[in-house]
Amino acid sequence: xxxxxxxxxxxxxxxxxxxxxxxxxxxxxxxxxxxxxxxxxxxxxxxxxxxxxxxxxxxxxxxxxxxxxxxxxxxxxxxxxxxxxxxxxxxxxxxxxxxxxxxxxxxxxxxxxxxxxxxxxxxxxxxxxxxxxxxxxxxxxxxxxxxxxxxxxxxxxxxxxxxxxxxxxxxxxxxxxxxxxxxxxxxxxxxxxxxxxxxxxxxxxxxxxxxxxxxxxxxxxxxxxxxxxxxxxxxxxxxxxxxxxxxxxxxxxxxxxxxxxx
Amino acid sequence: xxxxxxxxxxxxxxxxxxxxxxxxxxxxxxxxxxxxxxxxxxxxxxxxxxxxxxxxxxxxxxxxxxxxxxxxxxxxxxxxxxxxxxxxxxxxxxxxxxxxxxxxxxxxxxxxxxxxxxxxxxxxxxxxxxxxxxxxxxxxxxxxxxxxxxxxxxxxxxxxxxxxxxxxxxxxxxxxxxxxxxxxxxxxxxxxxxxxxxxxxxxxxxxxxxxxxxxxxxxxx
Numbered sequence: 001x002x003x004x005x006x007x008x009x010x011x012x013x014x015x016x017x018x019x020x021x022x023x024x025x026x027x028x029x030x031x032x033x034x035x036x037x038x039x040x041x042x043x044x045x046x047x048x049x050x051x052x053x054x055x056x057x058x059x060x061x062x063x064x065x066x067x068x069x070x071x072x073x074x075x076x077x078x079x080x081x082x083x084x085x086x087x088x089x090x091x092x093x094x095x096x097x098x099x100x101x102x103x104x105x106x107x108x109x110x111x112x113x114x115x116x117x118x119x120x121x122x123x124x125x126x127x128x129x130x131x132x133x134x135x136x137x138x139x140x141x142x143x144x145x146x147x148x149x150x151x152x153x154x155x156x157x158x159x160x161x162x163x164x165x166x167x168x169x170x171x172x173x174x175x176x177x178x179x180x181x182x183x184x185x186x187x188x189x190x191x192x193x194x195x196x197x198x199x200x201x202x203x204x205x206x207x208x209x210x211x212x213x214x215x216x217x218x219x220x221x222x223x224x225x226x227x228x229x230x231x232x233x234x235x236x237x238x239x240x241x242x243x244x245x246x247x248x249x250x251x252x253x254x255x256x257x258x259x260x261x262x
Numbered sequence: 263x264x265x266x267x268x269x270x271x272x273x274x275x276x277x278x279x280x281x282x283x284x285x286x287x288x289x290x291x292x293x294x295x296x297x298x299x300x301x302x303x304x305x306x307x308x309x310x311x312x313x314x315x316x317x318x319x320x321x322x323x324x325x326x327x328x329x330x331x332x333x334x335x336x337x338x339x340x341x342x343x344x345x346x347x348x349x350x351x352x353x354x355x356x357x358x359x360x361x362x363x364x365x366x367x368x369x370x371x372x373x374x375x376x377x378x379x380x381x382x383x384x385x386x387x388x389x390x391x392x393x394x395x396x397x398x399x400x401x402x403x404x405x406x407x408x409x410x411x412x413x414x415x416x417x418x419x420x421x422x423x424x425x426x427x428x429x430x431x432x433x434x435x436x437x438x439x440x441x442x443x444x445x446x447x448x449x450x451x452x453x454x455x456x457x458x459x460x461x462x463x464x465x466x467x468x469x470x471x472x473x474x475x476x477x478x479x480x481x482x483x
Contacts, residue, residue, distance in 0.1 A: 030364075122341065128431045130427070138415070138418040138424070147479055147480070148480060151476045151479065155432070158468065162465055163431075163435055167438070171443075242273055
């Protein structure tokens, strides 16, 4: 069951997330000026990179939780549920990254999609984690599912740099990193940079809030399954009084012992 | 572990020699893929020759899905894999044995497929050392990742659809790097220091290591 402390912290995170997103919307749409080159289109920058960051953060959390489950000292089903919850939120944010990127790409590049390194990596990442979620739906006992998912989650994360490097060599058109570049010197200034930073913080809070919710649901689903399993075991234990397996067995043996009339 | 790996590989290859699934089913499938690619593209010799490396590796990727699925199905049917573990066979050995067996089959398939590509698409073949070495590591990487994912998906009733969904995005660097390495090999600038070849080596090493580490947990899990 959800503890009171957990419920209140979830609500507090949700409230902060709401405030920060609202502040990002106000700053992004009304306070910040349009860009000299990109015009109003620049306003999408307050959403698109933060959403992409959250997708990577979510997959990072999935990987860490997967390692924690695989490591026998820290093995706990809660890590598996957290990994799954984070991956699910990550897939949603990867989808949002692709959609917001396309919305920006159409007026900026003239196409909805271009075979750029980061776009291609993100699209593959999306499918990779959809596969992870599909694997999770394979019927299995808790431990088996958790081990298999943890390995799949970890391998997927290790695969990301290889996929990225291959598509970077393949072709690169994308705008280079604006804030997290090699010298860590942001190329944008003042309120635009502040709004972008606020966007990163706001969407990180949204992620934490969604993760807490999703984890709660996963935990409750697990509890329901456990209760159902206990009920089934109890029913099975009561069965010998009504069914007599022994009688059936004895009859079978009797039939076998009797010589065939044919 | 190596002894177990060789035993498993020999067993699987013997099964293939008797059942001939790769030769009778997967190889013809790969040829059909080569033919239908020509339907989808312009059939003029110049176009097909230009895209020949990519189409070759795409056909290999599709074939590898069937190959690894078959290799793992041998052990999952009738819980034979559990029997192997009960006999004390090293899980890493089972993994490597499966990889060696699928590798041998897939490499032979690639030789036949290359003949098909030469006849049907007419590319100018060149840079044989780079072609052969990149094919070696690309196939090794495909087999290592494929056997790992095939075992992961083996518990699913829908593994035929789950496996491609898991494997194809993961193996996409092999498709890309294999294609580019062969394009470089066909051009005049063929050299064994090709960056795509390095990527194929990294992929193969990473997935061999991951498979050898985790295969036991997947089998027992």
